[in-house]
Every structure is written in C-alpha cells, then in structure tokens.
Amino acid sequence: MNKRQFGIATLFSLILLTMVFIPLAHQQDGGLYEPWIDTNDDGIIDVHDLQALGSAYGTSGTPINKTALLLELQSRLEALETRVPKKSNISISATAFIPQDNLETYSVTNYLIGAGFFYAAIQFPHEVNITKMTAYITDSVTIGYLTVTLTGMNLTNWVSLGNMAIVQTEWSGAVGKAALSTTSIANARVDNDNCAYTIRLYLSSQNDNLNLYGVVIEYEYLA
Numbered sequence: 001m002n003k004r005q006f007g008i009a010t011l012f013s014l015i016l017l018t019m020v021f022i023p024l025a026h027q028q029d030g031g032l033y034e035p036w037i038d039t040n041d042d043g044i045i046d047v048h049d050l051q052a053l054g055s056a057y058g059t060s061g062t063p064i065n066k067t068a069l070l071l072e073l074q075s076r077l078e079a080l081e082t083r084v085p086k087k088s089n090i091s092i093s094a095t096a097f098i099p100q101d102n103l104e105t106y107s108v109t110n111y112l113i114g115a116g117f118f119y120a121a122i123q124f125p126h127e128v129n130i131t132k133m134t135a136y137i138t139d140s141v142t143i144g145y146l147t148v149t150l151t152g153m154n155l156t157n158w159v160s161l162g163n164m165a166i167v168q169t170e171w172s173g174a175v176g177k178a179a180l181s182t183t184s185i186a187n188a189r190v191d192n193d194n195c196a197y198t199i200r201l202y203l204s205s206q207n208d209n210l211n212l213y214g215v216v217i218e219y220e221y222l223a
C-alpha cells in the first residue's frame with residue numbers, strides 16, 4: 001500500500017465512521033428521556049417500547065388523563081395530611097387541687113403536700129381523645145406512696161367514669177422526683193354533653209418528700 005492508497009483508505013474509513021455515528025449523534029441530541037413513552041418502565045426508550053407501541057397500533061379506547069391523574073393523587077395526599085390528628089394538652093398545677101375534707105392539713109408552694117384525697121377539676125375540649133397522663137411528683141419516702149387518677153362523672157346517669165388513667169408509687173419504693181406516665185386510658189373520648197372530669201390525688205401521709213408538682217394530660221382532636 002503506497003501513501004496515496006493509504007490516504008484514500010483512511011479517508012474512506014473516516015467517511016464510514018462518520019456515517020455510522022451520525023444517526024447515533026442525532027439520537028442522542030433528539031431530546032430528553034420521556035418517562036411517559038417508556039412503556040415498560042425500564043429507564044431506556046428502545047425497541048421494546050416500540051414493539052409495545054407497534055402491537056397496539058391502530059387500537060382505540062379511553063385515554064388516561066395524566067393531568068387529572070396527578071391532580072387526583074395530590075388531592076388524596078392533601079386529604080391524608082388533614083386527617084393527621086391535631087394534638088394539644090392541659091396542664092394542672094398543684095395549686096388547682098382542693099382537699100376532700102376541711103380537716104385535712106396541707107400546704108401548696110411549688111408542690112402540694114398533705115395527707116388524704118385532693119381533687120382538681122379539668123375542662124377538656126369536647127370530643128377530643130385523651131392519649132396520655134403524666135404526673136410530676138416526688139416520692140422519696142419508704143413508708144408512704146401516692147396515687148394520681150384521672151376520673152369523672154357521667155352527670156346524666158349519675159355513674160362514675162371510674163379510673164380512666166392511673167399512676168402511682170410504691171409504699172416502700174422511693175423513686176425520688178419522677179414523671180409518671182400512662183397511655184392506658186379508659187373512656188378516652190371526652191363527652192362534655194354528659195360528663196365532667198376530675199383528677200384525684202391521694203397522698204398516704206403528709207411529708208415534704210411525698211408531693212405533687214402538677215399533671216399534664218395530652219389529647220388529640222379527631223377528624
């Protein structure tokens with residue numbers, strides 16, 4: 001092969017290569033990947049998608065309105081979001097409690113100490129769902145305990161709602177300062193048409209190391 005023949009062969013090869021790559025280059029510049037045309041959802045638009053199109057060519061039916069589909073999905077998501085319950089809570093300070101008997105001696109500063117039963121009324125929003133009760137207390141005594149109970153009365157049938165929620169310490173146990181919680185709630189749906197609600201505190205003895213700071217009750221609004 002002389003120089004001239006080599007030059008022709010090289011030129012010919014270049015032309016062939018250019019011809020091969022022209023359609024490829026054109027394909028790559030043809031546009032962006034369009035997921036709606038990718039009928040088998042494999043991330044490539046190729047002969048398989050064309051095959052599907054080819055076999056369906058000439059058929060007819062009801063088209064999918066893609067915009068309507070997206071709008072419907074969006075509205076469903078929004079509906080789900082609005083169904084997430086709104087939460088809130090009520091806090092009751094030690095000063096809200098009154099003793100069951102006038103004879104009880106007790107004292108309230110930042111916390112309540114005393115012996116016997118004490119009651120504090122609570123006003124919940126109507127028809128909320130009570131989810132949790134937490135009592136902030138101290139029990140550093142090994143000869144005494146306390147109990148905090150959420151209860152209420154059905155005023156229209158004169159029946160007690162019983163122990164709706166209860167937390168307590170042990171007689172010989174001494175947890176010190178503690179937040180006692182429960183999510184076990186009976187009659188959790190608030191019914192202000194018929195019921196009135198109360199927290200009952202019991203302290204087994206009057207001792208500075210056996211006291212109640214306050215109570216927090218959590219609830220959520222139902223859709």
Ligand SMILES: [Ca+2]
Binds near residue numbers: 141143170172175
């Ligand atoms: Ca104790």
